[in-house]
Amino acid sequence: MIDSSIAPLQPSWFSPKKLLVVFCVINLINYVDRGAIASNGVNGSLGTCTEGGTCTSGAGIQGDFDLSNFEDGCLSSAFMVGLLVASPIFASLAKSVNPFRLIGVGLSVWTFAVVGCGLSFNFWSITICRMLVGVGEASFISLAAPFIDDNAPAAQKTVWLAIFYMCIPSGYALGYVYGGLVGSYTNWRFAFWGEAILMLPFAILGFVMKPLQLKGFMPAESKEVLTGVETGVSEVQDSGVSNGKDGLFPVEGDVKYSTIHEQNEVNFATKIKDQISRFTKDMKVLLIEKVYVVNVLGYIAYNFVIGAYSYWGPKAGYNIYHMTDADLIFGGLTIVCGILGTVAGGFLLDFMTSSIPNAFKLLSAATFFGAIFCFSAFCFSNMYAFLALFAVGELLVFATQGPVNYICLHCVKPSMRPLAMAMSTVSIHLFGDVPSSPLVGVLEDCINNWRVTALILTSIFIPAAGIWFIGIFLPSVDRFNEESENQISTTERSSITPLLEGTKTETTESAAEP
Numbered sequence: 001m002i003d004s005s006i007a008p009l010q011p012s013w014f015s016p017k018k019l020l021v022v023f024c025v026i027n028l029i030n031y032v033d034r035g036a037i038a039s040n041g042v043n044g045s046l047g048t049c050t051e052g053g054t055c056t057s058g059a060g061i062q063g064d065f066d067l068s069n070f071e072d073g074c075l076s077s078a079f080m081v082g083l084l085v086a087s088p089i090f091a092s093l094a095k096s097v098n099p100f101r102l103i104g105v106g107l108s109v110w111t112f113a114v115v116g117c118g119l120s121f122n123f124w125s126i127t128i129c130r131m132l133v134g135v136g137e138a139s140f141i142s143l144a145a146p147f148i149d150d151n152a153p154a155a156q157k158t159v160w161l162a163i164f165y166m167c168i169p170s171g172y173a174l175g176y177v178y179g180g181l182v183g184s185y186t187n188w189r190f191a192f193w194g195e196a197i198l199m200l201p202f203a204i205l206g207f208v209m210k211p212l213q214l215k216g217f218m219p220a221e222s223k224e225v226l227t228g229v230e231t232g233v234s235e236v237q238d239s240g241v242s243n244g245k246d247g248l249f250p251v252e253g254d255v256k257y258s259t260i261h262e263q264n265e266v267n268f269a270t271k272i273k274d275q276i277s278r279f280t281k282d283m284k285v286l287l288i289e290k291v292y293v294v295n296v297l298g299y300i301a302y303n304f305v306i307g308a309y310s311y312w313g314p315k316a317g318y319n320i321y322h323m324t325d326a327d328l329i330f331g332g333l334t335i336v337c338g339i340l341g342t343v344a345g346g347f348l349l350d351f352m353t354s355s356i357p358n359a360f361k362l363l364s365a366a367t368f369f370g371a372i373f374c375f376s377a378f379c380f381s382n383m384y385a386f387l388a389l390f391a392v393g394e395l396l397v398f399a400t401q402g403p404v405n406y407i408c409l410h411c412v413k414p415s416m417r418p419l420a421m422a423m424s425t426v427s428i429h430l431f432g433d434v435p436s437s438p439l440v441g442v443l444e445d446c447i448n449n450w451r452v453t454a455l456i457l458t459s460i461f462i463p464a465a466g467i468w469f470i471g472i473f474l475p476s477v478d479r480f481n482e483e484s485e486n487q488i489s490t491t492e493r494s495s496i497t498p499l500l501e502g503t504k505t506e507t508t509e510s511a512a513e514p
Contacts, residue, residue: 032171045059091143091419100147103206158346162345162401177332301461342399365465367400
């Protein structure tokens with residue numbers, strides 16, 4: 001009886017599979033935006049002048065705002081500023097605010113920011129909007145994977161994660177195609193406005209749907225009841241609603257528990273101090289977890305290459321192999337290889353029996369052989385030989401998405417998962433694709449040879465494979481089923497039972513009085 005009184009009620013229509021589909025669509029739209037801004041149709045090019053004095057006007061964002069390759073590369077990295085600031089905040093707030101509502105807030109900010117990108121008028125205006133895109137993305141990337149991990153069948157956790165992360169390469173690739181078509185037939189600004197229209201229903205859903213509870217986090221009602229048991233000052237109030245505190249957490253019955261007014265009035269500065277103290281302690285736990293650190297270090301090196309590929313890929317393909325439809329070719333190739341490679345990686349790890357050592361084995365092997373195929377591809381002058389070898393390389397490197405995130409989620413206890421995902425994402429962007437896009441732009445400005453630039457970039461896959469290889473030999477423990485400090489212990493549940501029964505009786509009697 002106690003479990004049904006404390007645990008949040010899951011909306012009848014919102015099954016685990018529907019949750020996965022919704023999160024996949026949101027993730028897809030998010031990365032369509034990344035691909036669109038990198039596409040030739042939206043990103044564009046600078047104007048050129050011939051020796052005879054004939055000049056052609058530039059196209060897209062780069063042409064309209066007259067951006068250098070360095071400034072253009074900064075646009076792909078600007079979102080990181082917002083992501084860096086907001087990710088730890090959202091991860092910490094998940095312990096006091098329902099995580100599902102935080103996702104709704106993040107998606108609302110994202111939608112507003114993307115509209116602003118379409119309205120931008122110079123380099124700084126679009127850069128600020130891209131920073132806000134990062135703020136909006138922060139809540140989703142920190143909390144979506146733990147929700148999926150909670151609801152996935154035990155024997156298919158990596159597959160479910162792989163399906164979710166499959167939306168990254170496929171979203172990027174779809175963004176190339178989407179941006180190329182919109183930029184060619186209309187104006188690059190319409191690409192951003194279209195993304196905002198697609199995301200708006202999901203932002204609204206985050207507020208109107210009954211929120212789900214995340215494993216390792218105690219519902220607010222349970223915390224209030226426990227506070228009353230410990231202090232002896234709980235009192236029953238007839239709320240007349242069944243949505244819990246502030247309507248955020250659905251509970252069974254029409255009862256609301258609260259402490260005396262004085263105990264609820266906590267100094268704001270003290271709350272901030274407590275949040276910072278909690279965040280600092282949690283960060284120390286993450287930094288001493290060797291498995292987590294090694295996993296993220298390998299992911300940083302890996303993402304350094306993937307980030308530059310995703311942004312400069314179409315432009316490099318156009319210049320090296322004279323692909324007239326580079327957006328469509330790279331987009332189509334990445335969609336197919338991204339979907340097949342990511343899902344195959346998830347199935348393979350589940351087949352091997354999902355474990356942290358097995359995940360490291362798959363990461364190191366797939367990245368190493370993927371690097372060989374991608375490096376070899378750029379050595380060929382024939383476009384078709386390049387595409388064949390590069391496709392095999394993409395299949396291998398994308399097989400890492402499920403395993404790398406499985407390690408992040410399972411090497412820490414449940415209550416640490418949002419912060420682990422947040423800091424992993426911040427790290428791979430801050431030290432990976434954020435510096436890689438501008439640095440590759442600077443390198444190309446210096447040597448003016450896209451083939452050499454691509455070969456230098458691809459070689460960085462090798463250190464990533466080596467770091468993940470080290471992880472195979474580290475002692476590891478799957479902490480998914482460990483009891484979190486935020487979960488309710490058996491003793492605490494026993495102490496709440498009579499209180500719940502008594503307060504329900506009192507509420508019934510109060511309702512019967514004239």
